[in-house]
Amino acid sequence: MDVQAPSKYVTLISSDGFEFVVLREAAMVSPIVKGMLDPKSQFAEAKHARCVFQEISSIVLDKIVEYFHYWYRYRNSEDVPDMDIPVEICLELLAAADYLGLDHVNLNSK
Amino acid sequence: MDQEDVSLPPLISGVSHNPRKRPRQPRLSSSLSVNSSDPAIFSSDDDPALDNYVEGRQKKKYIGSWYKHDPASSSDSTFGEPTVALGPKPKRTFRRDFDSGVFLGSDGTDSEGVPEVLDNPAKPRLPQVVIPKISPAEQKLRDKIERCLETGDEAIDFWQMDLTELSNDTIALLSQFTHIPKITKDVAFEQKEPELKLYLAQNRLMRLPGALFDVTYLTTLSLRNNKLTDVPPAIGKMSNLQQLNLSQNRIRNFPVELLDLFKANSRLEGLSLFPNPLLLAEQPFESLLDNVGEEPFQVWDGAPWKTTENLPRFLTRRLGRSPVQATESTGKITSAFSIQSIMDTGVVSVEHFFNAKHESHGSPNPSEEPDVAVQQQTASSTRVPSLVEAVMRSAHRTPHLGEMVSYIPDELSHLRALCDRAAVQKDQGGLVCSQCRRAIVTPALEWIEWREIRSFSESTRFGRAGKYRLVPISVRRDEINVPFIHRACSLRCGPQEQHAGWEFPQGTRGRTIGNIFYTGPLPSEEGTPSNQ
Numbered sequence: 194m195d196v197q198a199p200s201k202y203v204t205l206i207s208s209d210g211f212e213f214v215v216l217r218e219a220a221m222v223s224p225i226v227k228g229m230l231d232p233k234s235q236f237a238e239a240k241h242a243r244c245v246f247q248e249i250s251s252i253v254l255d256k257i258v259e260y261f262h263y264w265y266r267y268r269n270s271e272d273v274p275d276m277d278i279p280v281e282i283c284l285e286l287l288a289a290a291d292y293l294g295l296d297h298v299n300l301n302s303k
Numbered sequence: 304m305d306q307e308d309v310s311l312p313p314l315i316s317g318v319s320h321n322p323r324k325r326p327r328q329p330r331l332s333s334s335l336s337v338n339s340s341d342p343a344i345f346s347s348d349d350d351p352a353l354d355n356y357v358e359g360r361q362k363k364k365y366i367g368s369w370y371k372h373d374p375a376s377s378s379d380s381t382f383g384e385p386t387v388a389l390g391p392k393p394k395r396t397f398r399r400d401f402d403s404g405v406f407l408g409s410d411g412t413d414s415e416g417v418p419e420v421l422d423n424p425a426k427p428r429l430p431q432v433v434i435p436k437i438s439p440a441e442q443k444l445r446d447k448i449e450r451c452l453e454t455g456d457e458a459i460d461f462w463q464m465d466l467t468e469l470s471n472d473t474i475a476l477l478s479q480f481t482h483i484p485k486i487t488k489d490v491a492f493e494q495k496e497p498e499l500k501l502y503l504a505q506n507r508l509m510r511l512p513g514a515l516f517d518v519t520y521l522t523t524l525s526l527r528n529n530k531l532t533d534v535p536p537a538i539g540k541m542s543n544l545q546q547l548n549l550s551q552n553r554i555r556n557f558p559v560e561l562l563d564l565f566k567a568n569s570r571l572e573g574l575s576l577f578p579n580p581l582l583l584a585e586q587p588f589e590s591l592l593d594n595v596g597e598e599p600f601q602v603w604d605g606a607p608w609k610t611t612e613n614l615p616r617f618l619t620r621r622l623g624r625s626p627v628q629a630t631e632s633t634g635k636i637t638s639a640f641s642i643q644s645i646m647d648t649g650v651v652s653v654e655h656f657f658n659a660k661h662e663s664h665g666s667p668n669p670s671e672e673p674d675v676a677v678q679q680q681t682a683s684s685t686r687v688p689s690l691v692e693a694v695m696r697s698a699h700r701t702p703h704l705g706e707m708v709s710y711i712p713d714e715l716s717h718l719r720a721l722c723d724r725a726a727v728q729k730d731q732g733g734l735v736c737s738q739c740r741r742a743i744v745t746p747a748l749e750w751i752e753w754r755e756i757r758s759f760s761e762s763t764r765f766g767r768a769g770k771y772r773l774v775p776i777s778v779r780r781d782e783i784n785v786p787f788i789h790r791a792c793s794l795r796c797g798p799q800e801q802h803a804g805w806e807f808p809q810g811t812r813g814r815t816i817g818n819i820f821y822t823g824p825l826p827s828e829e830g831t832p833s834n835q
């Protein structure tokens with residue numbers, strides 16, 4: 194297997210085929226995404242830096258990607274603004290966040 | 304290598320948001336008769352995936368907001384989705400949507416029509432407002448409040464009335480109080496804020512409604528001899544409260560936000576916290592309590608001027624704290640220590656004793672930082688909440704939190720428990736981070752801190768009027784260490800390295816050195832009083 198530096202960006206794909214390009218370091222806040230994209234693994238996901246989420250719609254994945262960037266931007270800030278989440282997607286986003294292991298952050302931050 | 308191996312465990316399908324797979328229901332726009340203003344009309348465009356074109360697509364159009372649609376039959380409510388998806392999916396029938404605006408006969412169903420569907424009794428589409436039944440005792444209290452409102456009586460006596468529950472709706476009536484000025488001949492019309500007094504002693508209340516803490520004009524609150532187990536942190540908002548009685552309940556610890564009532568801009572004078580089955584420290588704080596039973600606190604007699612402005616009414620000092628409980632956003636406790644586990648015995652080990660401090664001072668000037676805490680940066684932590692917590696905080700701010708619970712499928716029972724807990728918390732005024740005061744749903748960290756509290760009172764003994772002393776709020780040994788619960792949003796707001804000196808509430812002035820309290824400058828600074 195090639196030993197090469199992992200790409201800076203990764204692509205996340207929703208169930209309805211939308212692609213989201215995310216900074217790899219930001220997406221790593223999810224232990225599930227991190228596991229899928231671990232360069233040491235033999236997974237196709239890792240090789241091509243692409244993850245397909247068959248159960249997550251683009252509306253929800255869009256918000257998850259927003260969270261990745263929100264976390265990345267404010268992770269060392271003292272003043273963190275609230276994230277704005279429309280009530281219509283709360284339930285699906287909650288389930289997806291739980292599924293992606295986004296139920297704690299203290300251990301993942303740098 | 305089999306690339307299919309990497310497939311993930313399936314996400315519970317009940318919560319997927321797929322607008323294509325939903326059954327269509329005929330709907331009547333009966334809400335038109337309910338709303339006085341025109342309802343919003345919005346449409347839902349399906350995504351442009353291939354099977355839309357295979358199946359043929361139809362634009363859906365809905366009237367009103369999504370939450371006004373009956374979730375059980377609605378095809379557009381997010382919350383309705385899991386309910387629909389859990390059972391076998393109903394076969395899609397190609398019937399006309401009467402509000403679709405499409406009457407072009409494109410699907411050949413022109414002959415069936417409006418009259419057929421109108422046979423269904425029209426139901427208003429607004430959410431059915433269930434008026435909660437209240438107990439006869441609570442009804443009596445409502446009547447009492449209404450009578451007091453009419454007569455302008457500001458003291459609401461409701462002792463020993465068998466009150467078991469108190470709803471936000473009942474308490475909200477109190478917010479209608481406005482002072483009725485007494486009109487006396489030759490006396491100028493005087494506008495005064497109401498001073499409400501609520502006496503609920505000797506009832507059987509187990510919890511307090513959040514609306515209680517928003518009754519701005521409440522000056523006396525007696526909850527003596529009820530069955531309260533918790534005091535919500537929102538109690539710290541009651542800055543007009545002068546008398547608070549929480550004695551003879553089932554309280555195990557107080558929220559540290561209670562100490563907000565000691566700040567200079569609050570008015571608390573009388574505080575009764577005992578007896579209650581408070582959490583006890585396993586190891587004693589003996590060394591700090593040497594002066595109990597003696598003259599409690601001396602006051603420096605040599606102040607060249609008298610000032611009563613911004614003097615504290617209570618001083619507290621930290622004695623020690625328990626281990627810290629760490630919790631994931633879904634409510635799973637990840638630390639060895641859990642607060643729930645010590646509730647049976649009521650005895651908690653002390654992990655940290657605070658270092659005694661000889662001197663401390665307060666200042667009415669907010670820019671002058673009181674010497675309370677040494678900020679400690681925890682490098683490996685962040686203030687950013689987890690996404691689960693971010694969603695919960697967001698839902699907590701909307702009026703729909705309570706509804707969420709019923710739409711969570713059984714497979715996600717831990718999320719249902721989380722929403723349930725959040726709804727109960729919200730009902731009682733919500734939680735905040737004790738350090739940064741951000742509204743939170745699940746505290747990342749919680750711990751118990753014991754403090755000694757002394758009230759600051761004018762001494763009249765030995766002709767020493769105008770001099771002050773600090774009196775323990777209880778002389779019983781087990782009531783000197785009062786347990787307070789701290790909640791933190793993140794590690795950054797976790798326990799700090801702090802001293803055990805007397806802590807001056809925000810905005811209060813004075814200085815302590817050892818057991819002497821100084822209202823003004825130190826004896827050595829006596830020559831230059833800045834009469835401020």
Ligand SMILES: [Zn+2]
Nearest residue numbers: 736739792796
């Ligand atoms: Zn905080």
